[in-house]
Amino acid sequence: MSLFVAEGLVKRFGGLLATDHVDLAVERGEIHALIGPNGAGKSTLVNLISGLLPADAGRIVLDGVDLATLAPHQRVRHGLARCFQITSVFRNDSVRDNLLLAVQAQAGSSFRCLRRREAETALADAALALADRTGLGAVLDRPAGVLPHGMQKRLDLALALAAAPRLLLLDEPMAGMGPEDSVQMIELIGRLRSETAILLIEHDMDAVFRLADRISVLVYGRVLTSGDAAHVRGHAEVQSVYLGTEAHA
């Protein structure tokens, strides 16, 4: 059985069918890339799976648990974490405080209101470990908002990793990055393969072909085809709608 299955997902915005009966599966240990032209509904799909948008129909099953009726924060408890296309960190807080907030969400109750958080060494240790894993150890005390873009994207990823997800949704982790930052991010994502399955949305084809075990192509809210890199590269319809029409020339 697949780790993650989405079945018949539908989302309408008025008359627009943004997600048109999408079926998608992610296996354990797999990096599954989702590609498609702008407006294909990739980010909508991530929002449906993570629960930030309610789906109009369909099932979302992770490890045998149907998440479709659960609130987004409950889905995180079941092992589903996500990153954001537009970097979403706590800009005014230090990197350390960002990580502490992420770690705190997973360790005990956040309704505790008398003990000072600084006194909780277990949280501080977990935050440090997370910083080391993601290469943020050197910038712990800098405000997140002043970090270079590549670092902010990495922090965004670190925040998601704090949940120790079984499925990680990455919405364009390489967006707006220079070549060096991209290389580092590709390495980091590659290392995560042993910890969590990943559904990767990305426009950087280089990254997709290097990382993905399987690629699904989304066009007009529908999955056009799904398969390994060679299959997708050779697919005539994919070439025409996505990679360009030179193939026909």
Place this chain on the structure above:
Amino acid sequence: MNRPVFAPSRVASAAAEHPRQPFAVRFPGFVRRLPWLVLAILALFPLLAPALGLEYYVGFVRRLLIVAIAASSLNFILGYGGMAALGHAGFIGVGAYTVVALVEAGFSSAWLAWGGALVVAGLSAALIGAVSLRTRGVYFIMITLAFAQMLYYLAVSLRTYGGDDGYGLYTSLEMGAWLDGVHPDVFYWVVLAIAALVFAGFSRVAHSRYGHALRGIRDNETRMVALGYPVYRLKLAGFVAAGAVAGLAGGLLASHNAFVSPAIMHWTQSALLLVMVMLGGLGRRWGAPLGVALWLVLEEALKMHTDYWHWPLGVLLLLAVFHAPQGLAALFERREANR
């Protein structure tokens, strides 16, 4: 000679080099002790006032402390939680009318009355918050305002409790044999103790897990959801706590004035509370008491000289917006970040 980093001489020389640095950086020791100094002065004030000819102001300071309790609770949800509630006076009113109802029913214990004010206002906040917190932004402002107005008109319609004319509490509530009669100003010290407890409580909570989570929600709610936080329940808990404390302030205000009328919960009172908190410093530890003190002291001082005291207060607000947009408390804080 080895000196610790914050040794006086180094701080003094740093102050000379950077005269524009915040007050707290220039005089850290003084600023750290200032709260205790203020508390000591406040505690001794009723004893010193007669000698200074300031007896009248004991009552004024008592009112100031009660308003500061209410403002602290608003600062907690608005400044730390990002919940722009425009109906906070509603909870003050619920607290005050709870006292009235208990007195009318024949109870005379102050602790029961104030405790009742706290609990009933907390329950009201749970009901109102459960609905209001499903909305965001302007809708939240409007819906909290709407609920407060409903409470206001409910109070107007309550004939048993005087309706529009209000209700006089002719005998003061009993605080118990061991307190009543000790000193005529014992109520002042009770209010001071409650204000100090409330203030210390909110300060403590601000640095706890819960306080950090609340600020996270204020700064980036979507991310907090994605991190797995039960955002709605966290906000509701803060809203209920703030409503309960505002209700307690309302109960104390009823005792202070020995009179309760619907005017106490008019929406302009909610707005005034907002202005005071913003003047003092939104989301800052000292924001609420500083804002309340500045506003009420100026109001009192200006009233002595002119009937048109709203004018200079308006000018003051404009000055504050342009020169201290972070509020008065920002001048006293060591760090820029609102902690």
